Amino acid sequence: MAAYILRRLLWGLVLLVLVSLLTFVIFYVLPSADPAQLRAGRDASPATLHEIRVSLGLDRPLTVQYWTFLRRLVLHADLGYSYFSGASVGSLLLDRLPATISLTLGAVVVWLVVAVPLGVVSAVRRGTWVDRLTAGGALLGISVPVYWLGLVALYLFASDIGKVPLLPGAGSYVPFSKDPWTWFTSLILPWLVLGSTFAAVYARLLRGNMIEVLSEDFMRTARAKGLSERRVVWRHGLRAAVTPLVTLAGLDVGLLLGGAVLTETVFGIPGIGRLNYDSITHADYPVIQGTVLLAACFVIVANIAVDVAYAYLDPRVREA
């Protein structure tokens, strides 16, 4: 298992280099704003522009630029400095990471707490009003864009602009270390919004798996043993139905840790996604590269974690 994980990690590194190259190419090949121009401000003289270009290393050939970036990253773990603010990209990412992690983990809790019971109950009672209601809710959750849902939530419940001012609105996020209570309340709306869109999808997926599992022979065996119906469904059934979903959930968590761009933007949460969004509007290449690489890292690690978890959850996979 250790050798397997090591091999996967090495492949992950190769993938990261490819991702960084792709990000680099896309930034320079596709039309984008001139970073020097943005940094110099309006009406800068050509001399100033040139000076900035030289200082940022933008005058050198692209291959050299990429090589320099890669060397600094590998040798010094240095992602460079923001064209826009001059801050080190590494420190920017570290600053933003706690907000993204807070958002993601809370959303995961919401989505599991909602999706698992809904999925199981609508499978066991399929065709009843519970099932139809969750089907409708899920359809809504799947089809509605998360930013729209976020705006509606703010419009309804935010303490500043909401019709029923219940919860802190956009831009109210404070770090946990500063004020845990405000941290918590400010994240409730984003958690619910982000979590419910995932919950909708997962409830439906779980329902589908569960319906299949309910007709399995081993469920009949469990009943024949004299187990209570609750135990048959929630232990024997759920265990089998939820396992395939772990893969998907792991990958989704990895993606979210890379930044829930839309949710963070709508709610003004200073996370990785928001940083990514801002860096793109500022043509801030080093920060774009940093956020993209971080997201790629999370996805790669999530992939490996999911495979390991799956081997743990399904003993049949272990030997394979």
Added chain:
Amino acid sequence: MSALEQPSPAAAEPVLRVEDLRVAFDTREGLVQAVAGVSFAVAPGRTLGIVGESGSGKTVAATTAMGLSRGPRVRISGRVLLDGEELLAASPERLRALRGAQIAMVFQDPLSALHPLLRIGDQIGEAVRAHRSDASRAAARARAVELLEWVAIPDAARRVDAYPHELSGGMRQRAMIAMAIANEPRVLIADEPTTALDVTVQRQILALLRRLRDDLGMAMVFITHDLGVVAETADEVAVMYAGRIVEQAPAHELFAAPRHPYTWGLLRSMPRLEAPAGAALVPIPGRPPSLIDPPSGCRFHPRCPYVRERHREVEPALEPVAGALGHRVACLLSEAERRALWARLAAGATPEQARAAVGQAAPAAAPPAAEPPA
């Protein structure tokens, strides 16, 4: 087995008694009458073999007796008595308490019947703890090891932590059996327990089931499509066709003097060492009938080589065979005719030859042509 030579149906009071059991499933295509009035009884220490093709209703009858086929689209009537207690009317909670404790079941394919993600020991321990809430996890585990040893799984202390896929087919079925007998039930229903196994393993499993039945004094219901397996296991045999019992007899009597044309067909389609040389295996023509719209009269008439006009209208009842204790048959042919026909068949004649020799006129329509559309 001495029990075979001296059948004594009245030796003990039956522990499981099924009376006029009817089970129908309400489907989109119509009402499927899977079991249409079936009665049988099994005494402790005895084995009843239920034989029939797939779709004959044998599994449905058994799962219904276990209370496992209840549902909004299932219509059940009749009586199932376990030690005199009526099960069809029992509350779900009462049924749950009896299942796995008083009446247990072994299923056909242990790979799909065991939970693939749970350890064998946990699955067995669960069966123990379901009926003994005071049993600790450790006690249940110790009991699981003991049970695995009992069903002759080598190295039980280690195998208790194995997952089903880590065991061979025979071992899995042994584990399944260990789970079923965890609470030393009074009735064990074995539903095709050897069908998914290869022949040498089949014999071992049959021997194991016989041993356990004798050790525990269980009444056993053995469901199979394989008459050879029944010959080895059962004291009494019920042959099912299209949801009914068409013939029922002590095992030796059934093999020596079968009385129903369907049983003849089953026997002739089974390879036997004592069969006359050159006697070919003869499949029964046609297919099992639709249970939504079963044939009128005798349900076997569309496939019966000896069918007469009257058999299409009159429904035969399961009636005692004169002079044969405990032998009952549902057939409209006369006893003399049946005896004569079987004598020819047993000597190697084809159904046509037998029919001609007995002087029976050819049926109005060739039997397979009357087969209902599948």
